[in-house]
Amino acid sequence: MKFKALLLIIIISAIVLSYLPKSEQQLFHAVGGFVRDSDGNGINNVVVYIKNLDKNITKTAITQTGEQGKGAYTTLFLENEFDWGDTLYVEAKKGALYGNNSTVFIDTG
DSSP states (O other): OOOOTTTOOOEEOOOEEEOOOOOSSOOEEEEEEEEEOTTSOBOSSOEEEEEETTTTEEEEEEOOOSSTTTTEEEEEEEGGGOOTTOEEEEEEEETTEEEEEEEEOOOOO
């Protein structure tokens, strides 16, 4: 795929928040999504920064390679690193390419 820095826009799809049930061993929540180009294709090896703006905590992920996980990323937030309703800001960077998005932690469980 040809990358044209001025024409290519990295978009971050809606962030999916997977609620993991509370237990003594599972006190975290997974946050993930996809990084895609303007044609909707997943982009591999993109650095993704996920920041909780309310708590000033930043996590870093790199999008997966391979056809099944192409452009996908996941990171974990500990239970004390967020509250429902906190705002997440997500940035994706690869060379001169850049995209961002924001959303709110929601309980999907």
